[in-house]
Amino acid sequence: MPRSIKKGPYIDEKLITKIKRVAKSGKKEVIKTWARNSTIPPDFVGHTIAVHNGKKFIPVFITENLVGHKLGEFAPSKIFHRHGGKKAEKITMVK
Amino acid sequence: MARIAGVDLPKNKSIEIALTYIFGIGRTSSLHILSNTNIDPGRKVKGLDEKEVDSIRKEIENNYIVEGTLRVEISNNIKRLIEIGSFRGIRHKKGLPVRGQRTRTNARTRKGPKKGSIALKKKAKAKT
Numbered sequence: 383m384p385r386s387i388k389k390g391p392y393i394d395e396k397l398i399t400k401i402k403r404v405a406k407s408g409k410k411e412v413i414k415t416w417a418r419n420s421t422i423p424p425d426f427v428g429h430t431i432a433v434h435n436g437k438k439f440i441p442v443f444i445t446e447n448l449v450g451h452k453l454g455e456f457a458p459s460k461i462f463h464r465h466g467g468k469k470a471e472k473i474t475m476v477k
Numbered sequence: 478m479a480r481i482a483g484v485d486l487p488k489n490k491s492i493e494i495a496l497t498y499i500f501g502i503g504r505t506s507s508l509h510i511l512s513n514t515n516i517d518p519g520r521k522v523k524g525l526d527e528k529e530v531d532s533i534r535k536e537i538e539n540n541y542i543v544e545g546t547l548r549v550e551i552s553n554n555i556k557r558l559i560e561i562g563s564f565r566g567i568r569h570k571k572g573l574p575v576r577g578q579r580t581r582t583n584a585r586t587r588k589g590p591k592k593g594s595i596a597l598k599k600k601a602k603a604k605t
Contacts, residue, residue: 447561455563 391450394420401426414439418454433457479522479530482543486522493518496533501543510536 385392394417404411405425416434427446432439433453440457442448448456479486479495486495496507511518514532516525537543542550558566568575574587585591 445561447557448563451561451563455565456561458564458567 391421391423392419393423397431398423401429404429412441415453418452418457420453422448422451422453424449435459479525481530481534482537484544488521488523490522491519492516492522492525492533495522499537499543501541501547502537506541510541513540 394415397413397415397417397420400413400415404413410430412430412432414432414434418433422444424446426444427449428444430441430443431453432441433456434440435457436459442453442456479488481496482499484499486492486498493504493507493511496502496510497504502510508518510533514529514536516529516533555566555569559570560566565575572587572589573580574584578584580588
């Protein structure tokens with residue numbers, strides 16, 4: 383269920399201040415963040431944000447298409463390596 | 478024969494049901510269309526005259542996205558999700574459930590029929 387419209391989108395406040403600071407300085411800087419649940423507002427476009435996936439930071443370049451999505455959507459926290467079992471072992475042995 | 482949005486409507490069904498044969502129109506929008514065009518939902522398709530069919534056709538053309546255009550829109554939405562590399566796009570690409578359902582069991586609608594290994598089949602046979 384989406385968030386109530388009355389409240390507006392949730393955007394991490396610290397991230398906003400950081401983005402503003404970077405935008406003012408005019409330097410291209412990667413901002414590290416843990417705020418995976420933060421929505422991407424239009425003023426983030428053009429910045430690169432390193433989103434934590436639980437282990438490391440995944441750099442996400444914000445384009446216009448990403449506006450309205452959440453940061454965590456672009457930093458997968460689970461990686462699938464094929465299933466185990468005898469069959470898979472055989473394949474790895476051949477390799 | 479009533480033909481709307483490229484779909485032949487079944488003659489012997491009531492118009493409320495017949496309209497749902499069009500992709501993108503269900504019972505709710507069907508009733509909306511009929512109340513907007515002042516046609517009784519219970520009437521059979523074969524009982525409608527050309528004028529009434531035309532008014533329905535116009536109503537659908539102006540206010541609803543149906544059939545091909547709707548299909549294109551849906552596939553474009555999915556394509557967009559895949560292109561931006563979002564979690565939902567990845568799930569679409571892998572053919573797994575998109576909205577956080579469990580995949581340890583079930584999820585057969587998305588995953589398709591079971592592709593069990595031979596060992597599993599043997600086990601099942603031994604049981605019976």
